[in-house]
Amino acid sequence: MTRKTLPRTTLHGKVTSVEPTEPAVLNPANRPSRDTLNGKVVPPRRQTNAGIRSREFLTPDEIEAVMKAAGSVGRHRHRDRTMILLAFRHGLRASELVTLRWDQVDLKAGHLHVHRVKSGTPSTHPLRGTEIRALRRLQREYPNTPYLFVTERGGPLTASTLRKIVARAGTLAGLAFPIHPHMLRHATGYYLANQGHDTRAIQHYLGHRNIQHTVRYTELAADRFKEFWQD
Secondary structure (H helix, E strand, O other): OOOOOOOEEEEOOEEEEEOOOOOOOOOHHHOOOOOEEOOEEOOOOOOOHHHHOOOOOOOHHHHHHHHHHHOOOOOOHHHHHHHHHHHHHHOOOHHHHHOOEHHHEEOOOOEEEEOOOOOOOOEEEEOOHHHHHHHHHHHHHOOOOOEOOEOOOOOEOOHHHHHHHHHHHHHHOOOOOOOOOHHHHHHHHHHHHHOOOOHHHHHHHHOOOOOHHHHHHHHOOHHHHOOOOOO
8 A cells, every 4th residue: 555645844954843644545445354353364253053054963864865975985985884874873973983993892792882972871782784784894894903983094083084074975965954973963863752762761872961962852853743633
């Protein structure tokens, strides 16, 4: 921006003072952006979840579509599909999923020992045939590692990598909104509630310490109103 020259008062050839002038008007093109404050760039505000999507869970059909999409691209198709399957079947948080170890899995007995974070209640879940077959194949493809879901170097995946895998699968599945891993856990809660399972049983299955965290699933279960209309 060009500085405005101020008129000077002189006496015997010497500058004695600088006459005050009106402040220069900034060119609109040179005005600070709304993204700056005191000369510093201000990061944009994070959009709320409600502004991004209308709900924070997936339906069973959407889960199937996401699993199919995850199993159709990339170098680790079976691994990615199995991650989504287990996250949904067992209501796993991202950190619980990526840290699963083979010593938590009993393929012979068909059991998965779930360790919960956030002071959640641990539990033992049954493994169904679909999961057992997927895990056996996973074990063959990634041998000699203590973790179920690993990178090419054999280390456990990070929660950040999981978020990218799930987001990509949601986009490929053609969902109308972006998705994240915790939506798989919410999908578990709503699915079990819609199947009419007891709230207390769902609480233990998801590892909630406080049953109030479980009630939100049963409050929105559609089967509560199925007898309202008789056609």
